[in-house]
Amino acid sequence: MADDINYTTAALFNTWNLVFLITVVVASAGLGVVGLVPAWLPELLLLLGGGVELVYLGVMPRHERFQRYVRAEKRSERHQAPSQREIFSQLRNQSQRRYAKLRKLREQIETNYQKLSYTFQGILTSHVEKIDGLLDSYLDLLHQRERYRDFMDSATETQILESIEALKEDMADDTERVRAVKQRRLKVLKRRLARLRKAHETLEIIGAQLSTIEDVVRYIHEQSWTLQNPEEVTAQLDTLLQEVEETQSSIR
Structure with a gap:
């Protein structure tokens, strides 16, 4: 290089x-x-x-x-982090369409907000900026979700469990030296099993977080036509942003 x-x-x-x-x-x-x-x-x-x-x-x-x-x-x-455009281009078509739908809702929310009272524009601008932050996190979570799915497609829990059981049976009549070597393989298989189960749990967390973001953005979109309680929307956005940040930190 x-x-x-x-x-x-x-x-x-x-x-x-x-x-x-x-x-x-x-x-x-x-x-x-x-x-x-x-x-x-x-x-x-x-x-x-x-x-x-x-x-x-x-x-x-x-x-x-x-x-x-x-x-x-x-x-x-x-080693620079990829741009949002680069991340989007790496997604599968289904994930791209999912993100595009949410992005369209964001644009409609901004359009509706611009039609509301001028006295609300400061807080409404803040809402749009926070939605942009959620969309960035949403895109990252979609990317992480695909990575975990690719990992889980490479092996199944059943396959690893069968390998563990077969190895244990095979070790029963082995000499001490042979058993010591196979014991190391057994440890590796157990680590793979633990990692796979952890990945499954993480995938469920990501899926739930993606659905939550979608529900909140849809709710704000519905509220954006008349917006009677902007403080409630602000509180929801702040809470969700913090929750998403914690989720992203936990899965890296």
């Missing part, structure tokens, strides 16, 4: 180097416009700036500390 990095390009487009180049160009242009300095001075400034830049590009890309910095930046970029 390090061999794929162009350190000269990285040095050229380094923020501080770009600031230096812009400063040199602006200063030279400014001196030329003012006309109070000799005509050769702006040209000399550009020449000196170009010389410094050539020295910089000749030395900095070979500097070990700079190379470590660039590699660290590249690693950081690779």
Whole structure:
């Protein structure tokens, strides 16, 4: 990976180097416009700036500390969280349609809110922002749900239980050394079983949380036509946002 990095390009487009180049160009242009300095001075400034830049590009890309910095930046970029658009594109069609329906309700809620009394607009804007937060979490939960389903499709609890029972029976007549080796496999199978059961529980939690978000957004959509109690909606949104945040933290 390090061999794929162009350190000269990285040095050229380094923020501080770009600031230096812009400063040199602006200063030279400014001196030329003012006309109070000799005509050769702006040209000399550009020449000196170009010389410094050539020295910089000749030395900095070979500097070990700079190379470590660039590699660290590249690693950081690779580990950045995917955008909402990227997450959406990774979802299956059914999940995409599910999210799109909720997004449409959000747009209708905002449209209805804009028709209500101006005195409510501050709190209503807050509602829409909180719904946006819920939609972000909803999208993430859909993504997590598909990941857990893929994991659970790779093995079933019945298969693992059968493997455990078969291994226990097979170990009955084994020597101590053979039994010790198979015991390690038995521990692995039990860990897989525990993880699978945990995944099943997590999947149920995610499903319940997704349904709750949908129900609350639908309720707010129904209320958005006349909105008689905005404080109640605010309380519901605050409670749900906190609950969703706790759910997301628990399943990571």
